Amino acid sequence: MKASYQTFYRELCRFVPKECIYTDPSRTMAYGTDASCYRLIPQIVVRLDSEKQVQQTLVLAQKHGHPVTFRAAGTSLSGQAITDSILITLGDNWRQYKIFADAGYISLKPGVIGADANRYLAPFGRKIGPDPASIDACKIGGIAANNASGMCCGTAQNSYQTLQAMRLILADGTLIDTADSESVSAFKKNHNAMLEQLQTLSQQTKNNHHLAELIRHKYRLKNTTGYSLNALVDFDDPLDILTHLMIGSEGTLGFIAEITYQTVEEHQFKASALFVFSDIEAACEATRILKQKPVSAVELMDRGALASVENEAGLPDFMPNLSEDATALLVEVRSADAEGLKEKMAQIMSSISTFTLEQQVPFTDKPEEFGRLWAIRKGIFPAIGAVRPVGSTVIIEDVAFPIEQLAAGVRDLRKLFIKHDYNAVIYGHALDGNMHFVFQQSFDSPEQVSRYQVFMEDIAQLVAVEYKGSLKAEHGTGRNMASFVELEWGSEAYELMWQLKNLLDPHHLLSPGVLLNRDHQAHLQNLKLLPAADKRVDSCIECGFCEPVCPSTNLSFTPRQRIVIWREINRLRRSGDDNQRLKQLEKDFRYLGDDTCAATGLCARRCPVGINTGELIRDIRTQRNMRYERVARWTADHFTTLTTGARLALNTVAGAGKVVGRERLGKITKALHVTSAGHIPLLTPSFPKGSHSPTAPKLVAGDLKVVYLPSCASRTMGASANDTDQRPLTEIVEKLLNKAGFSIIYPEKLDSLCCGMPYNSKGITTVAKNKLGDMEQALWEASEQGKYPILIDTSPCALRAVEGFTKPMALFEPVGFVNHYLADKLHFTPEDKPIMMHVTCSSVKMGLSAAMKNLLDRCCTQVIIPDGIHCCGFAGDKGIKTPELNSNALRLLSQQVPANCSEGVSNSRTCEIGLTEHSGVPYRSILYVVDRVTTPLS
Numbered sequence: 001m002k003a004s005y006q007t008f009y010r011e012l013c014r015f016v017p018k019e020c021i022y023t024d025p026s027r028t029m030a031y032g033t034d035a036s037c038y039r040l041i042p043q044i045v046v047r048l049d050s051e052k053q054v055q056q057t058l059v060l061a062q063k064h065g066h067p068v069t070f071r072a073a074g075t076s077l078s079g080q081a082i083t084d085s086i087l088i089t090l091g092d093n094w095r096q097y098k099i100f101a102d103a104g105y106i107s108l109k110p111g112v113i114g115a116d117a118n119r120y121l122a123p124f125g126r127k128i129g130p131d132p133a134s135i136d137a138c139k140i141g142g143i144a145a146n147n148a149s150g151m152c153c154g155t156a157q158n159s160y161q162t163l164q165a166m167r168l169i170l171a172d173g174t175l176i177d178t179a180d181s182e183s184v185s186a187f188k189k190n191h192n193a194m195l196e197q198l199q200t201l202s203q204q205t206k207n208n209h210h211l212a213e214l215i216r217h218k219y220r221l222k223n224t225t226g227y228s229l230n231a232l233v234d235f236d237d238p239l240d241i242l243t244h245l246m247i248g249s250e251g252t253l254g255f256i257a258e259i260t261y262q263t264v265e266e267h268q269f270k271a272s273a274l275f276v277f278s279d280i281e282a283a284c285e286a287t288r289i290l291k292q293k294p295v296s297a298v299e300l301m302d303r304g305a306l307a308s309v310e311n312e313a314g315l316p317d318f319m320p321n322l323s324e325d326a327t328a329l330l331v332e333v334r335s336a337d338a339e340g341l342k343e344k345m346a347q348i349m350s351s352i353s354t355f356t357l358e359q360q361v362p363f364t365d366k367p368e369e370f371g372r373l374w375a376i377r378k379g380i381f382p383a384i385g386a387v388r389p390v391g392s393t394v395i396i397e398d399v400a401f402p403i404e405q406l407a408a409g410v411r412d413l414r415k416l417f418i419k420h421d422y423n424a425v426i427y428g429h430a431l432d433g434n435m436h437f438v439f440q441q442s443f444d445s446p447e448q449v450s451r452y453q454v455f456m457e458d459i460a461q462l463v464a465v466e467y468k469g470s471l472k473a474e475h476g477t478g479r480n481m482a483s484f485v486e487l488e489w490g491s492e493a494y495e496l497m498w499q500l501k502n503l504l505d506p507h508h509l510l511s512p513g514v515l516l517n518r519d520h521q522a523h524l525q526n527l528k529l530l531p532a533a534d535k536r537v538d539s540c541i542e543c544g545f546c547e548p549v550c551p552s553t554n555l556s557f558t559p560r561q562r563i564v565i566w567r568e569i570n571r572l573r574r575s576g577d578d579n580q581r582l583k584q585l586e587k588d589f590r591y592l593g594d595d596t597c598a599a600t601g602l603c604a605r606r607c608p609v610g611i612n613t614g615e616l617i618r619d620i621r622t623q624r625n626m627r628y629e630r631v632a633r634w635t636a637d638h639f640t641t642l643t644t645g646a647r648l649a650l651n652t653v654a655g656a657g658k659v660v661g662r663e664r665l666g667k668i669t670k671a672l673h674v675t676s677a678g679h680i681p682l683l684t685p686s687f688p689k690g691s692h693s694p695t696a697p698k699l700v701a702g703d704l705k706v707v708y709l710p711s712c713a714s715r716t717m718g719a720s721a722n723d724t725d726q727r728p729l730t731e732i733v734e735k736l737l738n739k740a741g742f743s744i745i746y747p748e749k750l751d752s753l754c755c756g757m758p759y760n761s762k763g764i765t766t767v768a769k770n771k772l773g774d775m776e777q778a779l780w781e782a783s784e785q786g787k788y789p790i791l792i793d794t795s796p797c798a799l800r801a802v803e804g805f806t807k808p809m810a811l812f813e814p815v816g817f818v819n820h821y822l823a824d825k826l827h828f829t830p831e832d833k834p835i836m837m838h839v840t841c842s843s844v845k846m847g848l849s850a851a852m853k854n855l856l857d858r859c860c861t862q863v864i865i866p867d868g869i870h871c872c873g874f875a876g877d878k879g880i881k882t883p884e885l886n887s888n889a890l891r892l893l894s895q896q897v898p899a900n901c902s903e904g905v906s907n908s909r910t911c912e913i914g915l916t917e918h919s920g921v922p923y924r925s926i927l928y929v930v931d932r933v934t935t936p937l938s
Contacts, residue, residue, distance in 0.1 A: 005043045008064045008086075012046060015056050020047040020091070025581060026588035029568060030561035031071070031087055035543040037393050037441070038079040038479055039528040042069075042087040047554070049091035051257050055173040058255075061086060061509055062172065069511045070251040072110055072142035075134040075544045077396055078478025080146065080250045080514055088255075090141065092554070092892065095868065099124070105164055107260040110141025113548055116867060118266070126263040129157030132474070136606065137545045144259050146476035147224050147248035151297045152332075154432050155222055157264050159247045160230070166243040167258035171505040178239055179260060187239075195238040197503055201496070202241055205232040211492055218489070221400045222432045222473035224248050225464075226485045226515065227497045245500060250476055252511045253504040267296075267334035269341040272370035274316070274361040275352065276328045283327035284407035286352050287430040290331065291403065293351050294344045295431070299330040299377050302410070304425035306376070308383040314372050318359045326358055329430065330377055332370075333363075341365060380427055382608040384438050386539050390532045392442040394541050399463045400473035403433040409467050413437060416462060420455040434473040443527040453524055456484075464488035479526075482517035531574075533567040536616045539609045546603035546613070551873035551889030556592040559603040559613035565589055566616065594620055596885050598875035599761055600841035621763030632764045636771055639712075640751040646716045647690030654689040654721050681880035686917035688909075691718035691728040693751050703743040706821070707782045708733060709775075711794040712754045713909040714925075720913070723922045729909065733793055736931040740825040747775075747782040755800040761876050769804075776805045783809055791817045793925065795907045799842035814907045814927050815843065815852045823855075826934040834862035835929065836897060836904030836919065840911055841871045852926065856905065859929045866896040874914040890918035897921055905929055 001009065001023040012021060022028060022045040032041040043066075048054050061068045069083035072090060094111025103124035108117055114135035118127045130143050131150035138148065144159045155161070165179035174191065177183040188195060206212055212233050219230040231244035246254055277283040283300060290298050303326050310319035331348060335341035345363045364370050385394045401409035410426055413435070417424045424439035442448045463469045464487050471481050471488050486494040494516075501508070501516055513522060532538055546559040557565065565585060572582040599614030625632075635642050660668070669683045693715045694708075714729040737744055747753060753775045756768030779790050779801075789810040792798040798813035805811065812820065837856055839849045856863045873879070873889030897904075897919050904923035906912050915923035 001043050005066065005086075008060060008066055009044060011060055012044070012057065016046055016048065016053055020049075021045070024584075024588065026565055026585055026592060030557055030564055030592075031074075031089065032082050032084075033528075033542050033560065033564050034071075034074040034076050034079065034081040035541065036077050036079040036082070036478065036480065037395055037443070037528050038082060038526045040082045040084040040526050042083050043085055045087045045089060047089045047091045049093040051167070051169060051175060054088070054169050054255055054257065055175060057086075057088060058169065058171060059173040062507060065507070065509070067509045067512050069514070070141070070145070070255055072139035072145070073113070073134075073137050073544055073547065075138045076142060076146060076478060077398070077475045078472065078480035080476055080478040080511070081142070083511065090139070094141075095892075104263055105260055106263055107165075107258055108140045109258055110139060110144070110256055112140045114138055114140060114143055121263055122266065124263075125266055125268070127266040128261050129153055129162040129264045130159055134543070134545065137543075137548055140259060141256055144247055144256050145249060145251050147228065147474075148476070149222060149429075149474040151299065151429055154429075155219065159259070159261070160228060160244055162262045162264070163243060163247060163259065164262050165260040166246065166256060168243065168246060169255040169257050171254060171507070171510050175257070176239075177258075178243055184239065194503060195242070198238040198241050199236075201499060201503075202232040202236070202238070205229070205496065208492075211496075214490070214493060217468065218470065221402065221470050222429075222434045223400065223470040224474055224476050225470055225472045225481060225488050226477060226494070227253075227500055229493060229496065232496075245504075248476070250478065250511065250515050252501065252515050254510070265336070267336050269335045269338055269365065270296075270332060270370070271341055271345055271363045271365040272330065272332045272373050273345075273348075273363040274328055274330050274359075274373050274376070275355075275357055276318075276322060276326050276359040277355065278323060278358050279325040280327045280410050281407045282355060283329055284403075284410070284430070286329060286355055287406065288403060289351050290329075290348065291431050293348055294333065295331055295348060296334045297330075297332040298430045300426075300428060300430035300435070301328045301330065301377065301380065302414075302426040303327065304423075305380045305427040308425060309376055309379040312375070312379055312383075315376055316359070316361055319376075323358060328376075330373060377427065380425065381438060382610070384425065384440070385541050386609045388440040388539070389442070390538045391444055391530055392440045393528065393530050394438060395441050396436050396438050396475070397459065398428075398434070398436050398473050398475040399459070400470040401433040401435070401463070401467050402469065403431070405467055406430065406433045406435075409433075409463070409469065410435060412462055412466075413459075416455065416458050420451060420458070422455065432473070433469070444529060449524060449527065453521075456523065460484045460487055477515045479514055479517070480523055482513065482515055483520045483523045485516060529571075531567050531571040533563065533570045534616050534619070536619070537563045537566070537611050537613060540607075540611055541609065543608060545606045545608060546611075549602040549606055549870040551598050551600075551871040551875075552596045552885055553888075554891075555884060555888035556596040559607075559611070562589075562593045562597065562613055562617070563611075565593060593617070594624075595882055596878075598841075598871050598873055598878060598885065598889075600871050600875065602841050602844065602871050605844070618761070618763045618765075621761075622765060623763070625763050628762075629764055629767065632759055632762075632767045636754075636759065636767050639754055639771075640749075643693075643712055643716050643751055647692070650688060650690035650717065653683055653687065681877070682883045683880065684883075684913075684917045685722065686720050686913055687880075688717040688720045688913065691716055691730065694730040694734065694746065704741050705745055705788045706737060706742045706817075707745045707747065707779060707788050707790040708737065709747060709753065709779060709790060709792045709797075710750070711792060711797040711909070713797075714793050715751065717909050717913075719924075720916060720922065723916075723924075725922075725924065725928060729793055729925050729927065732925065732927050732931050733791070736822070736927055736934070737791075739931070739934065739936055740822045741936070742821075745782050745788065747778040749778065753778055755797040755804075757796060757800050758876055760800075772800065772804045775801070776807060779809060780807050786810065789817070789821060793907075793927070794909055795840045795842040795846070795848070796910075799846055802846065813843065813846070813848070814925060815848050815855055816846070818855060818927070818930055819851055822930075823858075825937055826930075827937050828858045829933050829935070830858060831860045831929075831933055833860055833903075834864055834898055834901040835860045836864050836866065836901060836915075836921065836923070838869065838872065838904060838906040838911065838915055838923065839865075840906055840908045843907060844870075852907075856926065856929070859933045864896070864898065864901065866893055868892045872911045872914050874910050876910060879910060879914045886914040887918065890914060893919050903929070
């Protein structure tokens with residue numbers, strides 16, 4: 001941290017906890033990353049949890065003259081969310097929302113993820129208007145501040161058009177709530193001069209016919225280049241002007257502390273079709289016609305875009321054989337009812353009947369079928385990102401042409417690709433003339449930077465000048481296009497934007513250089529290098545889509561941040577530039593990157609290019625833990641002794657708890673854990689007693705048979721001492737199976753069996769593989785070479801078997817087995833009570849989330865799936881060795897447990913320990929509930 005920031009830091013610590021302020025080189029670099037091609041490293045990163053803290057921080061920044069930048073999810077593509085000064089990020093208190101009675105409006109804090117807002121509205125058949133492609137990761141603060149749109153949003157349902165009210169904090173720390181008459185009255189009294197100036201600028205703009213018409217033309221298109229000047233011509237009330245100026249201002253005029261949206265209808269009936277035209281002209285002419293029809297979306301994909309995914313499984317067979325100039329339109333229609341959907345499909349087919357199609361996939365309303373069509377569109381960017389040369393980045397530019405000139409614009413774009421030797425592809429939202437083009441770019445030499453510079457200058461001239469289009473249709477101006485705002489808008493409109501900036505941020509402390517920049521070379525500065533680090537993660541584009549499901553978010557590093565720092569570590573190792581910095585990053589990474597990584601791989605499901613950062617971490621652990629392999633082999637060879645000892649230890653702890661009290665014992669173990677720097681495991685009051693291994697029952701000839709493998713966790717761990725149901729899981733499974741008419745086969749040498757996960761998670765892969773192989777052979781023999789189904793009673797072990805076994809066996813975890821084999825043999829009598837449900841990482845990977853919910857719906861009247869809980873972070877022994885990971889992952893859990901709820905379910909014994917501890921209610925296997933509510937059918 002520079003000396004000039006030290007006084008600011010000390011004063012900041014007076015009202016922000018020190019643990020929420022980062023100045024170390026690892027976390028400042030990790031947070032100095034967004035999805036753009038730029039990187040700046042902040043001096044201070046501060047996580048704020050209240051409006052008051054934001055106000056105080058802005059006042060402090062004014063006092064010391066330090067610029068500040070607001071950051072939501074950091075999925076922005078144009079460099080809006082980075083700074084070399086003070087970076088403000090959002091804590092958990094910014095996740096609140098309120099749905100108004102008729103669901104016509106929803107108020108959202110800036111930390112709410114866009115997809116979550118839609119999930120809250122789904123029961124009402126409503127959604128928010130903006131629908132960016134990053135909606136599963138981006139947050140409302142970013143959506144509003146960038147005026148993000150998307151596939152269906154267009155220009156009619158974006159944040160600007162659906163804004164109802166706003167809580168806004170200005171650069172001087174003033175808070176205004178436009179839905180509160182008292183707040184409005186006070187603001188008008190104290191900021192009358194500002195409002196008068198806004199009104200004057202509005203009137204001058206309206207009176208300037210040429211300028212007003214230019215503004216109307218620009219916003220006939222999708223446009224996020226520069227400030228929302230349409231606010232000056234669309235509204236008369238200066239407060240309306242002010243709040244609409246904030247939309248798309250990228251945090252350079254103020255902080256949106258809450259936004260109230262008008263919601264839009266979410267139609268339940270959908271259908272999609274794929275039409276392939278012989279050339280771009282035909283596709284664009286069809287788009288012009290379709291714009292007048294009841295379509296929800298029309299996505300255009302050129303031949304290059306189609307070629308990038310044409311060999312993917314499940315896509316139409318004709319794709320590799322399309323002609324050189326073929327262009328596809330992916331069309332979606334939506335309706336409130338089935339009849340309306342049929343009518344809309346018929347209208348669209350009729351409207352394009354005069355076109356000769358090269359190929360087509362007719363309309364389908366089957367989700368699995370139209371899902372495959374949308375996989376074409378969604379797969380383009382990952383396909384390009386996955387094959388780019390190591391060290392290069394993928395850049396997505398985002399332009400809009402007047403729709404009547406779309407074909408010519410696309411043709412001319414292609415000519416520029418050829419001129420500058422870029423192998424780019426084009427796709428986008430055709431109804432709005434909004435085209436994305438994607439290309440690979442390296443910034444590791446002056447020649448490459450110069451090539452990029454000339455290319456972007458030609459792009460700007462083509463789109464903004466020749467076609468009077470938008471250089472940024474929906475991704476925001478950022479640093480990327482700030483140098484070209486004047487070129488697109490002209491000097492008169494450009495200077496008007498500076499007047500607005502000077503009025504609302506007179507000291508230019510809110511993200512200087514973002515959106516407006518008089519340096520015409522600014523877009524060539526602070527370009528991000530992506531040096532090789534590891535083949536497993538080199539394709540990472542640092543988009544941040546992985547972050548919402550990572551249990552260490554807000555505690556240490558996210559998957560994106562792990563990759564950022566690992567890249568830097570490897571760069572420094574190769575260059576030898578800064579040995580002191582290297583040592584510090586390596587030291588920090590041990591905890592922030594390695595120790596606190598659950599390595600579950602949920603990140604891979606969200607990653608556009610399928611990166612499992614956990615695999616990288618396990619490889620790092622392999623190198624670190626090689627010296628322990630001999631010990632690991634011994635424990636694997638004496639696994640029965642190990643589990644017997646573990647049961648004894650658990651029962652000893654439980655006995656001690658009876659003597660001194662469970663709560664007091666928990667405090668003692670916590671103190672020991674802290675003073676030993678984590679070497680002594682933390683045993684909470686929720687920790688279980690020892691269990692016992694089941695004994696094999698006698699088989700009855702002719703009965704239904706199942707091979708039952710109790711996991712080593714359920715064989716070792718029983719119920720916690722304060723649980724009202726003290727029966728071990730093995731007893732529940734036996735009772736349930738017998739109730740359904742199954743006799744049980746246990747594999748030989750049961751206590752020695754383990755799937756190897758404890759070893760694999762520590763990177764001791766050889767031992768892990770051997771244990772898995774032993775388990776596979778035992779189950780192969782017990783099932784008589786796959787004759788009988790196999791039930792593994794915890795999902796992590798089941799997934800490892802599913803992924804690692806080579807012999808053909810029918811493998812099931814609890815939910816899958818009940819649904820497949822037991823449901824039709826049992827009568828369910830649901831209980832009138834709420835139950836919490838946690839879907840483990842392994843169940844998510846096996847696609848069992850919906851199946852688990854459906855099964856639990858048969859067992860009780862209310863299933864509660866808490867918000868913001870993905871991986872629980874217990875991760876084998878992380879829950880006792882790095883308990884803060886489990887605590888962080890479940891920090892939002894207890895507040896979501898209803899007062900009348902007394903139980904939670906999952907299907908992993910270790911996960912259930914942490915869930916019990918942090919929810920205040922006992923979590924058990926879902927099989928406990930299934931057994932309790934079922935009786936035999938006959």
